[in-house]
Amino acid sequence: MLNKNRITLMSILTVLLIALIGCSEDSSNPTETSIQGVDNYDDMDFTKSYGGLTISDEYEAFNDETLQEMMYAEDGEEHDDEYESDSDIVDLIGQGDLPGDPNDPARPRFTFLRLRWGMVRGPADSLNVPEPPCDVLDWTGEIHTDRGIVLVKRVIRFERPSDHLVFPRLNRRTVAFTSHTACHFDGLLLQIIERPQDYGTENEEPNRLHINTGPFQGVYEMEALVGLNEVTEIDNNGNLMQLNGFNLSDVAYCPKGFLSGRFRQVGNDDGTPPLDASEPGTQIGRIAGMYMDLTGRISGFMRGGYGIDVDGNRVLHAKYIDRRGNFRGLITGTWEASDDDRDMSSFEGRWISTSGHVEGILGGDAHSVADYPGGFYAGRWTQICDDEAEDQVY
Numbered sequence: 001m002l003n004k005n006r007i008t009l010m011s012i013l014t015v016l017l018i019a020l021i022g023c024s025e026d027s028s029n030p031t032e033t034s035i036q037g038v039d040n041y042d043d044m045d046f047t048k049s050y051g052g053l054t055i056s057d058e059y060e061a062f063n064d065e066t067l068q069e070m071m072y073a074e075d076g077e078e079h080d081d082e083y084e085s086d087s088d089i090v091d092l093i094g095q096g097d098l099p100g101d102p103n104d105p106a107r108p109r110f111t112f113l114r115l116r117w118g119m120v121r122g123p124a125d126s127l128n129v130p131e132p133p134c135d136v137l138d139w140t141g142e143i144h145t146d147r148g149i150v151l152v153k154r155v156i157r158f159e160r161p162s163d164h165l166v167f168p169r170l171n172r173r174t175v176a177f178t179s180h181t182a183c184h185f186d187g188l189l190l191q192i193i194e195r196p197q198d199y200g201t202e203n204e205e206p207n208r209l210h211i212n213t214g215p216f217q218g219v220y221e222m223e224a225l226v227g228l229n230e231v232t233e234i235d236n237n238g239n240l241m242q243l244n245g246f247n248l249s250d251v252a253y254c255p256k257g258f259l260s261g262r263f264r265q266v267g268n269d270d271g272t273p274p275l276d277a278s279e280p281g282t283q284i285g286r287i288a289g290m291y292m293d294l295t296g297r298i299s300g301f302m303r304g305g306y307g308i309d310v311d312g313n314r315v316l317h318a319k320y321i322d323r324r325g326n327f328r329g330l331i332t333g334t335w336e337a338s339d340d341d342r343d344m345s346s347f348e349g350r351w352i353s354t355s356g357h358v359e360g361i362l363g364g365d366a367h368s369v370a371d372y373p374g375g376f377y378a379g380r381w382t383q384i385c386d387d388e389a390e391d392q393v394y
Helices: 002-026 065-077 087-096 387-393
Strands: 109-118 141-145 149-156 174-178 185-194 208-213 217-221 229-233 240-248 256-265 283-293 298-308 314-322 327-337 344-352 358-368 374-383
Touching: 065 149, 065 283, 065 298, 087 149, 087 185, 109 208, 141 149, 141 185, 149 174, 174 185, 229 358, 240 256, 240 374, 240 387, 256 298, 256 358, 283 314, 283 374, 298 327, 314 344, 327 358, 344 374, 358 387, 374 387
Parallel strands: none
Antiparallel strands: 109 185, 109 240, 141 174, 141 208, 149 185, 208 217, 229 240, 256 283, 256 374, 283 298, 298 314, 314 327, 327 344, 344 358, 358 374
8 A cells, every 4th residue: 555655646746747847848938038049040030020039048159169269269369558557548548437528628539440451251150161362461560640549459360479569669659560361360459549639620630540551551530430330352362451440538438349240141051042032021141240349358249130021121130148148138120232132231220128128229331252142240339328329330
């Protein structure tokens, strides 16, 4: 009798356990952030809101090996500029950390400039991409302003010791470097600080930035760097000079920064033709990339796709996560097409938090890569708390 009771009790417990497990799986709400890695970014449903993406956590960097490698490698790109500890520069930077009127003529002005040169293709993905010709190109040169201070915040993919900054620096206005690229790119992230006397109207000539390298020379008035997205083709092999600018009077008060990533058409991985770019509900391509702060440090990642909604509109949907994979927002926006109606040429959007509120906006330009069904994008983002930054995102 005792054995029968034990068997009966064990049977009941087993049934209850199976029922509980089944209930747990059946009642799992895909809008709860405790769920991880449930979304399929290769087969999004553009007949649904946000392309069918859910408010859920993800694995670190979406479990994307290339994005993970870039995050792990970024500590080696940080640079402590030799002038950054000077007391007057510390004071100027401190003023930029305080909120204030951007039109106040007594405030210093800050311009963050992200430069990349060489075979700029965006973060690689796991797909087989034909390698372009990879002759070594010498970009050795210098960057300087007429007035103000130039600080190096980050060196991008420099292969030391052959690629390096020239030390000691000639002066506060000038940064010199040695750089060679083949099948990759190098770059810098600069912070340019202008005192009121540097940018004020009392100057006869506007303050200018000068870029001098072997393959590229450019002169820009500082005002032209506001919201700048520029790509200059250097040769027929795919070498480019890319510039992204952000001009601000307050720096730390409201989170903001740069975007960088890749896009690729779907329907090409196995040799099948691309999908009909006019069919409502179709996912035309997928995107993946990084949110970076003003110093170039990765603060999060985005992943999703672009396509056509049920009304025939070009829409973009993605998910935004932090460095650990925690959900930050669902991104929704629009995109403009290039000549083939499948590659992006630009995009803009906003992200919405779990509360349903718009937390920030983002936007950028996209650039196709020859002999590849897609390309790369670059742009800016900001939380909704800085009108000056918002005007430069779109």
